[in-house]
Amino acid sequence: MITRRKILMLLPAAAFAWKYVLAGTPELSPNYSVKEHWWGMLLDIDKCIGCGSCVRACATENNVPEGYFRTWMERYHVSDWQQETPQVDSPNGGKDGFPPSTAVGGKNFFVPKMCNHCADSPCTQVCPVGATFDAPDGVVLVDSTYCVGCRYCIQACPYGCRFLHPTKHTAEKCSLCYHRITKGLTTACCENCPTGARQLADLKNPADPIHEFVKNHSVQVLKPHLATGAKAYYHDLDGSVR
């Protein structure tokens, strides 16, 4: 029987446990202001080893269903000077790493792909109801409780980073681990990248070392001719990358 006495005895224990609960079940951080951040990411091709840790970590962190990808790895083989016809493969999105390549010679490298969190995102533009939106801090998010599942955004994304969740029947994509970055953590993919090829960038923070890197090095975005305002910056991206 639940008595007042029993509850009073449980309270200090509950308060003690609450500290640990807080560590694991977060709430919106009181120290986070959307106006103070403008998020992007740096993807350094020079450092990427195609281990697939990012793909696995993202799937774990965000409960990504099997066969669908919020982020994935591509392996390129560019023979000699043939930039316009690279050979690309991405077995299961690179989730289990890559088998040994049969390619000989040429340029070979890995390219991590993800949502580019475009500043002028075409997906947000076409969403008929306002379920996908540009957050004030530069992250493009999907409101799963509002999405009607029309898939227009999936069609409109030039980078192929969106999919329809097979059981929720709403559009899904990389959320830049919004639930982590608003607490001062980094994204799951960056956390697990062993070589630092993926690094979260706060483009509004002048002290951010990645912001510094982007300012001082040659960086590229995917499909610049579409003027999406992509904020996933690649360092040393070969011209053959699609």
Added chain:
Amino acid sequence: MMVPVEGFMYPNEVELQWSVLIVVYPFVTGLVAGAFILASLERIFHVEAVKPTYRLALLTALAFLLVAPLPLQLHLGHPERSLEMFLTPHTTSPMAMFGFVYVWYLMAVLLLEIWLDFRRDIVLLSQSTTGWRRLLYRALTLGSSNISEGALRVDDRVGWVVTLIGIPSAFLLHGYVGFIFGTVKANPWWSSPLMPVVFIFSAMVSGIAMVMLVYMAMMKIRKQPIDMRCVDAIAQYMLYTFIIDFALEMLDLIHRISVADESFRSLDFMLHTRLFFSQVVLQVLLGTVVPILTIGLIQIFNVPEKVRRACYAICGCLTIIGIFAMRWNVVIGGQLFSKSFLGYTTYKLDLISREGELVAAVLLILPFIILAVLLKILPPWYEGKTAAGD
């Protein structure tokens, strides 16, 4: 994914997002626009010859317009939330704005025009019928039984204005569907300013063909003679529209070949392989060239009535199939190639599933059932009067 992939596709691209239902939807709205344009030929441009099909065209348009939202609802991941498109429409989204264009066209154009044109018959029927029919017609009269000369003149004038507004509205209705595809800059098969225009003209062709076929079928069912002057005129308008439509599609093709941008090789390959049958054979040869040549030759040579009728029936059917193929080639074709331009996927069309063949077939048959009901409620032919309703 279990679907055979050739080359490289982004992992999330392998599964097609927009199914055959999204082929059915522009096909159906196209028929609406086309049927309405045919009706307006008589009302606005005083093409007397097509008068026998005026009311039939309006009812055909209505039957198809009522079915149009169904493939969309069946396709949505959450159809129960679809009202959000009207409650919080995103004004930068062609899809959201289309919802309003649809409602505008349904209410302010089509229903209004049908009501005004049929009002006299509705009032008379509300007085002559009994039981639930009487209730229905009384409700349709909105409580007014004024069918005096003056009132009918008012109806005629307002109806004329509605038809006038209706023409650009019909263009807007189906042009917007083309716009939904045409503004997707991510997809070079769709992204083109020509897309809305091509959609409108192919819609007109299919709508005109549909009304022609329905008229001929109805006359056969009712054992009445087919007004050849009418059908000849309809076929002529179909020919003119077809020539423009074909010219536009060829312009798109020639432009692509000439410009040969980064997507060209990939699209060209797709056209020669996966889309060969549906595009080259069904859409262009059987669906466009054969009807244009046939009806074109009929304009030049003196062809006997029976042969003309058969030609119109066959060409009408080929046209409908060809325009459906065109929608297929745009919607499905636009998803068969990778946005990396390095690979292709396959469309797995199920027979029995929410977005499968069976559902598509039912959705294409349903408008005819609705039309049959509409023809019973609002007969275009009223006791010895002609189909023009006078």
Added chain:
Amino acid sequence: MHVSKFKDAEHLVRLAVVCVVVFAIFLLVRAHFVPKSFGQYGHFRGDALAEQAAKPISYAGHKACVDCHADVVEVKKAGKHAGVNCEACHGPLAKHVEDPAAVVPQLPDTAVICARCHEENIAKPKTFPQVVSKQHSGGEVCKSCHVPHSPLMQPGDKKS
């Protein structure tokens, strides 16, 4: 004259009334169903931001490991794996941080996990240490010669 004119258009007035009523119903439905926080920051449900931010985390982050396992981190800092975060090999450990006694992480299998990064592949950067494991170790598990936290250390040098 005017009276009869109005009479002849009266049915249109009735129609107009029906339209106004339908529109009014639409506005009522809208007021009822549109979420209150919609439009707060833009054309979306404002509450969605907080909802997204409140989702549970799986990976605790490197800083959380340092709190309790500073000794391991010291060893790691001195070696080649200094930049590799703990959870990259040990998996998601937020639950372990929450309740260290109850949730004990499993040791990763070095036979599988090391190869993912270090198996030779033509697409890996040339400067990255990679081997053809069959030639390098002849099938022996990596741990028999390498200390995972500091790979160039010999096993038995110092407790890792």
